[in-house]
Amino acid sequence: MKIVSLVPSITEALFDLGLTENEIVGRTKFCIHPQDKIKNIVVIGGTKNINIDKIKALQPDLILANKEENVKEQVEALMTNFKVNVTNVETIEDNYYLLKNLGKLFGKEERAQLFNLKIYEILHQTKLNTKIKTAYLIWKNPYMTIGSDTFIHRILSEIGFDNIFKDKTRYPIITTEDLAKADVIMLSSEPFPFKEKHIEELRAFYPEKKIMIVDGEAFSWYGTHIAKCENYFKELLAEIHAMQI
Structure with a gap:
């Protein structure tokens, strides 16, 4: 599966869940983590000024976007040609389900659950x-x-x-x-x-x-x-x- 991520924190999460540069084929210029792995991935603009032609050239199977971080009209334009998953994270619970859903989507459920448990531990003990x-x-x-x-x-x-x-x-x-x-x-x-x-x-x-x-x-x-x-x-x-x- 070829993925384009339009969201810096989701790009980081994908790598943390175990995906690789072979699967993540496009990112924004603000996707800066993990530094050693993102450097060879095609940059498709910023979060607010996506280069749609660059994305079309990559022919992704899935594009990951976010309601707040990306521009609605640009995301809708991508939807005419590609499968786009639009996330919206405002609460800790939203974040839990984001990781759970990413884990399910990419067959990384166990890894996603470990991250969710660690986040729960940090926020309840600190x-x-x-x-x-x-x-x-x-x-x-x-x-x-x-x-x-x-x-x-x-x-x-x-x-x-x-x-x-x-x-x-x-x-x-x-x-x-x-x-x-x-x-x-x-x-x-x-x-x-x-x-x-x-x-x-x-x-x-x-x-x-x-x-x-x-x-x-x-x-x-x-x-x-x-x-x-x-x-x-x-x-x-x-x-x-x-x-x-």
């Missing part, structure tokens, strides 16, 4: 003792955060962070003043590449708050990626615990 009021920023100019109907929010909540924008949906635009209630301000490494200078900019407004860069992949990459984040989450929570003492 928690803060008390909820910490948190703002998680994904963009700058304007600042954008995450609402309660996002996968990022679910991961934050699972490990003990209280999203101060949980009454919002999707990715609302906010102001610096809206961050006042947060004890911790997280600046994600993606999609906007926040750096130390951005911490300093916010520290000018909130010198007493904990402001930190966090690994965006650990919070937003669904599929198998969370199973690899145990140490990262433990170190992050240890840093927050130290702040509380």
Whole structure:
């Protein structure tokens, strides 16, 4: 079976489940894991600007897309010629079924279940003792955060962070003043590449708050990626615990 993946985290998951470069024939430029295996796979554009002609040339048996990450019109255009599986992952349960379904689709059920068990273990054993009021920023100019109907929010909540924008949906635009209630301000490494200078900019407004860069992949990459984040989450929570003492 020849597969084209339009979703970075699903590309990673396919390799983790045991598929190879012989089966995964196309990927986006944002499909960067696993580094040693994706380098020889044909790049068919970005997640939002797919090169349909390149995909047609590959003649895939299956295309894997995502409701949020890909453009509806482009996915529908592919559906006229190819079998397209469109995923939608907003909750931990959605992620469980994503892996379960991928496992069933490719005959990798046992491996998929091992990843699901590992993710369950990490999210249930790695928690803060008390909820910490948190703002998680994904963009700058304007600042954008995450609402309660996002996968990022679910991961934050699972490990003990209280999203101060949980009454919002999707990715609302906010102001610096809206961050006042947060004890911790997280600046994600993606999609906007926040750096130390951005911490300093916010520290000018909130010198007493904990402001930190966090690994965006650990919070937003669904599929198998969370199973690899145990140490990262433990170190992050240890840093927050130290702040509380």
